[in-house]
Amino acid sequence: MATLSSSSCRSYATSLSSSSSSSSSSQAPICGHNQRITLSSIPHRFLSAKISCQLSRRGSRGNAVRMQDGAVAPAITPVENDSPFKKPKENLPPISPPVETKEAPGFDVHQNESTVTITIVGASGDLAKKKIFPALFALYYEDCLPKHFTIFGYARTKMTDAELRTMISKTLTCRIDKRENCGEKMDQFLERCFYHSGQYDSQENFAELDRKLKEHEAGRVSNRLFYLSIPPNIFIEAVKCASLSASSGNGWTRVIVEKPFGRDSESSAALTKALKQYLQEDQIFRIDHYLGKELVENLSVLRFSNLIFEPLWSRQYIRNVQLIFSEDFGTEGRGGYFDNYGIIRDIIQNHLLQILALFAMETPVSLDAEDIRNEKVKVLRSMRPLSLEDVVIGQYKSHTKGGITYPGYIDDKTVPKDSLTPTFAAAALFIDNARWDGVPFLMKAGKALHNKIAEIRVQFRHVPGNLYNRNFGTDLDQATNELVIRVQPDEAIYLKINNKVPGLGMRLDRSNLNLHYAARYSKEIPDAYERLLLDAIEGERRLFIRSDELDAAWSLFTPVLKELEEKKIIPEYYPYGSRGPVGAHYLAARYNVRWGDLGSEQ
Numbered sequence: 162m163a164t165l166s167s168s169s170c171r172s173y174a175t176s177l178s179s180s181s182s183s184s185s186s187s188q189a190p191i192c193g194h195n196q197r198i199t200l201s202s203i204p205h206r207f208l209s210a211k212i213s214c215q216l217s218r219r220g221s222r223g224n225a226v227r228m229q230d231g232a233v234a235p236a237i238t239p240v241e242n243d244s245p246f247k248k249p250k251e252n253l254p255p256i257s258p259p260v261e262t263k264e265a266p267g268f269d270v271h272q273n274e275s276t277v278t279i280t281i282v283g284a285s286g287d288l289a290k291k292k293i294f295p296a297l298f299a300l301y302y303e304d305c306l307p308k309h310f311t312i313f314g315y316a317r318t319k320m321t322d323a324e325l326r327t328m329i330s331k332t333l334t335c336r337i338d339k340r341e342n343c344g345e346k347m348d349q350f351l352e353r354c355f356y357h358s359g360q361y362d363s364q365e366n367f368a369e370l371d372r373k374l375k376e377h378e379a380g381r382v383s384n385r386l387f388y389l390s391i392p393p394n395i396f397i398e399a400v401k402c403a404s405l406s407a408s409s410g411n412g413w414t415r416v417i418v419e420k421p422f423g424r425d426s427e428s429s430a431a432l433t434k435a436l437k438q439y440l441q442e443d444q445i446f447r448i449d450h451y452l453g454k455e456l457v458e459n460l461s462v463l464r465f466s467n468l469i470f471e472p473l474w475s476r477q478y479i480r481n482v483q484l485i486f487s488e489d490f491g492t493e494g495r496g497g498y499f500d501n502y503g504i505i506r507d508i509i510q511n512h513l514l515q516i517l518a519l520f521a522m523e524t525p526v527s528l529d530a531e532d533i534r535n536e537k538v539k540v541l542r543s544m545r546p547l548s549l550e551d552v553v554i555g556q557y558k559s560h561t562k563g564g565i566t567y568p569g570y571i572d573d574k575t576v577p578k579d580s581l582t583p584t585f586a587a588a589a590l591f592i593d594n595a596r597w598d599g600v601p602f603l604m605k606a607g608k609a610l611h612n613k614i615a616e617i618r619v620q621f622r623h624v625p626g627n628l629y630n631r632n633f634g635t636d637l638d639q640a641t642n643e644l645v646i647r648v649q650p651d652e653a654i655y656l657k658i659n660n661k662v663p664g665l666g667m668r669l670d671r672s673n674l675n676l677h678y679a680a681r682y683s684k685e686i687p688d689a690y691e692r693l694l695l696d697a698i699e700g701e702r703r704l705f706i707r708s709d710e711l712d713a714a715w716s717l718f719t720p721v722l723k724e725l726e727e728k729k730i731i732p733e734y735y736p737y738g739s740r741g742p743v744g745a746h747y748l749a750a751r752y753n754v755r756w757g758d759l760g761s762e763q
């Protein structure tokens with residue numbers, strides 16, 4: 162049955178190939194160092210170990226992946242340069258069994274080897290504990306981190322290395338399919354984690370960090386990844402200090418920046434400008450974790466490697482596209498942050514818009530990061546800025562059900578009582594290009610709704626002159642095909658088709674051709690942060706946001722966000738746990754659309 166490699170593993174074994182060409186600026190030190198070392202200076206023998214990581218990501222114990230139905234997808238032979246991602250990765254460190262020995266600091270005995278240090282700035286925070294450390298552990302567990310790696314936590318909180326390890330050990334989990342040696346792996350991983358306490362605006366504190374990093378690097382080529390897991394108002398100070406006092410002297414330095422990337426065009430441009438004082442564009446990895454989700458990553462595969470979808474992918478056959486995000490909990494605990502942003506900035510302008518761009522782009526020249534991002538930016542620049550009449554906003558209010566009272570948004574102590582910040586929004590967007598002219602792209606995102614789901618729905622047009630129309634009664638909508646890509650939870654891709662109900666009569670029903678991941682694949686789906694962290698380590702920028710994409714995204718939403726705020730538009734209130742404001746239906750109806758997630762069978 163299965164003939165394609167299906168695992169979450171990388172098939173771009175090229176990341177292993179040596180690079181002498183790729184973007185030099187990301188290899189360049191960023192503050193005053195002048196030595197450059199490229200991957201070509203790393204002995205070739207080290208590269209093969211990386212291949213074994215790639216293979217282990219292809220299947221738990223061998224090169225192949227077993228499907229739930231017993232079929233085996235063959236692994237891809239690990240030939241260097243077989244990557245679909247044409248551009249070779251930069252300066253990759255070698256991979257080998259993850260046992261680190263203590264090195265005497267300060268000696269350049271390892272100058273032919275390289276090392277990667279990942280510093281999590283804001284290590285004491287929520288995201289670091291919840292996502293970043295667990296993702297790094299998962300990568301370690303899969304033998305996907307380089308042989309010489311070190312993880313540093315950096316924050317103001319006073320903590321020892323041991324205390325950091327205790328803190329993060331609470332949130333590390335093991336892969337379901339490989340529990341046996343989990344404890345051992347966890348201990349090994351924790352031994353590679355260290356902590357340095359410092360201020361975010363202190364060059365001196367970062368210089369202390371630099372000294373510690375150097376000790377761990379022990380004279381090897383030093384590659385440094387900083388993950389800014391801190392509130393946005395301190396991004397610039399932290400980047401400045403990291404850049405001036407703790408960037409690599411002879412390898413690459415990269416910085417992962419978390420959203421929010423500003424709150425409108427102006428502030429986003431200011432942030433970009435400030436970041437670029439200290440970093441080159443290709444050192445900046447702007448993360449949108451939705452791009453790291455398995456089914457979002459699969460969008461292009463589905464479309465460009467199956468003959469049956471691409472010919473239908475246009476206004477000729479597609480009636481509308483729906484991008485839906487809902488959470489069944491409120492802003493609990495994050496109300497302070499959220500009130501300054503609202504759901505349009507929190508979800509729609511980034512996560513849903515990024516999915517839209519990937520969905521709607523033209524075929525890129527290659528799978529190279531710049532080719533893909535070039536196509537995405539064209540989509541964004543072809544879009545009409547959102548207008549006020551194409552937006553509906555809502556805010557959840559308290560609701561009592563089954564004797565339990567669920568708080569309203571403004572019941573959160575960190576939210577002003579008179580807040581008009583939307584916790585729900587629906588919007589109709591249009592791409593004014595030849596492929597998508599007139600096709601509504603409807604987006605809907607909300608907190609404290611009745612379910613937790615993220616999905617893409619593609620509703621196709623009616624079959625012209627359908628011979629079987631009368632077998633459906635008058636509801637033509639019911640007779641059109643719909644492709645659903647359920648991003649989460651319970652990942653699936655299904656296509657609603659019309660089918661004859663078996664029997665002597667001629668009755669049609671709607672059935673699903675269903676690719677249900679849990680039934681099809683035994684391998685656990687990696688968390689988005691795992692994929693993105695590994696990409697950042699490997700210098701793969703495909704899933705990160707380029708500054709021109711960001712500018713284009715903000716241009717679409719800034720005018721309407723300003724108008725909503727200036728006119729103090731009152732959101733439609735909806736009860737906690739409901740399906741959201743009824744206004745979303747009117748908006749869809751205006752474009753002759755019915756939300757696909759609300760029908761009797763979804």
Ligand SMILES: NC(=O)C1=CN([C@@H]2O[C@H](COP(=O)(O)OP(=O)(O)OC[C@H]3O[C@@H](n4cnc5c(N)ncnc54)[C@H](OP(=O)(O)O)[C@@H]3O)[C@@H](O)[C@H]2O)C=CC1
Pocket residue numbers: 283284285286287288289316317318361389390391392393395419420421498
């Ligand atoms: N949490 C999440 O689910 C998500 C978060 N993000 C983004 O990731 C980043 C980190 O988020 P999160 O971990 O929730 O943030 P936190 O509020 O938990 O902050 C992280 C750390 O930053 C330090 N810090 C907090 N407030 C301040 C302040 N005012 N001044 C100086 N330092 C401060 C604290 O460390 P210390 O006091 O020890 O220095 C804190 O532990 C943010 O940009 C956020 O928008 C993005 C998506 C989801």
Ligand SMILES: O=C1O[C@H](COP(=O)(O)O)[C@@H](O)[C@H](O)[C@H]1O
Pocket residue numbers: 450488507508615
């Ligand atoms: O970026 C964000 O995403 C989360 C939802 O992420 P998910 O991976 O759990 O779907 C959302 O809760 C948060 O408000 C937002 O900032």
